[in-house]
Amino acid sequence: MTVFLVILFILLILVSVLYVLSIRPCNSRRDRMEEFKSFYVAHRGLFNNKDIPENSMPAFANAVYHGYAIELDVQITKDDQLVVFHDKTLKRMCNDKRSVSKLTYAELDSLFLLNTGEKIPFFKDVLSLVSGKVPLVVEIKPEGRFIKTAELTDKLLSEYNGSYCIESFQPMVLKWFKEHSPETLRGQLSTVYTKKSLKKPWWMRFLLNNLMLNFISSPDFIAYNHKYKNRFTYRVCRAIYKPFNVAWTIRSQKELVNARDVFDLFIFDSFIPR
Structure with missing residues (x-):
């Protein structure tokens, strides 16, 4: 019995050590994230989803005008064009059941965001609009050809003159940047997944x-x-490890106040933070 308990204790120690090592982030470049702390980050731009749709050129221009950093979502089209759009399908924003990844940009260009005159923008056009005026938090969507999306995103960002970082729910996207673009700041997006919210093995x-x-x-x-x-x-x-912590998505002043004890940077929408 004593031997069994000793073995069990050793196994518990080993599992604990492996667990602690597995959750270790990279803290060596925390100082580079500090420049983001002077900004609130407008989630998908500063939008109202009425006359200014999310992830639209007016939303990004509005964020720049008010001095907010910008979080945006990058996806790849069927013909390898990078566009800024959040959802996997076009249903919510364009009343079209098709997926972004299944269409060419020419096909997407025939659609309008929330019945406004705004269209789904090219990522390169958003970069030209922002032009380094405020920092960018670029989310690379985990669906479809995410490695190709990472490659094309990095190519555009390498020529961009401004502050930016990338983030993704997909760890392999971050691994790609770690290996192929190690100077790029990268963030792991996370939440509590359920069987319904993430259709992956347990x-x-x-x-x-x-x-x-x-x-x-x-x-x-x-x-x-x-x-x-x-x-x-x-x-x-x-x-x-005391990592740099980014909160998403803050949707009220009360939530912002409640998050200040933990987080260093705040991604917001639906209100104006103060």
């Missing part, structure tokens, strides 16, 4: 829910759903 949800693929993605910051700031693994990661 073990994959477990690893993602507990930040246990950080050893692969080596993120410079953790972008976490602020509603789960007290989740055990996230608290352990913060306590041991």
Whole structure:
């Protein structure tokens, strides 16, 4: 019995060590993230989804005008064009059931955002509009050909004269940047996944829910759903490694106040932060 308990104790120690190592982020470049802290980050631009749709040129121009950093979503089209659009399908924003990745840009160009005169913008056009005036937080969507999306995004950003970082829910996107564009600041997006919200095997949800693929993605910051700031693994990661923490998505002044004790940077929409 004593031998069994000793073996069990050793195994528990080993598992604990592996767990702690697996959630380790990259803290060596935290100072480079500090420049973002003087900004609030407008989620998909500063929009109202009436006359200014999310992820539209007016939304980005509005954010720049008011001095907010910008978070935006990058996807790839069927003909390898990078566009700025959040959802996998066009249903919510364009009343079209098709997927962005299944269409060419010419096909997307015939659609309008929320019955306005605005169209889905090219990523390169957004970069030209912002032109380094405010920092960018570029989310690379995890669907479809995300590695190709990462490659094309990096190509455009390498020629961009302004502050930016990338983030993704997909750890392999961050791994690609770590290996091919190591100077680019990268962030691991995370939340608490359910079977309904993420149709992946249970073990994959477990690893993602507990930040246990950080050893692969080596993120410079953790972008976490602020509603789960007290989740055990996230608290352990913060306590041991003290990463740079980004909150998403803050939608009221009350939520902002409640998040200040944990987070360094705040992605917001639906209100004006103060």
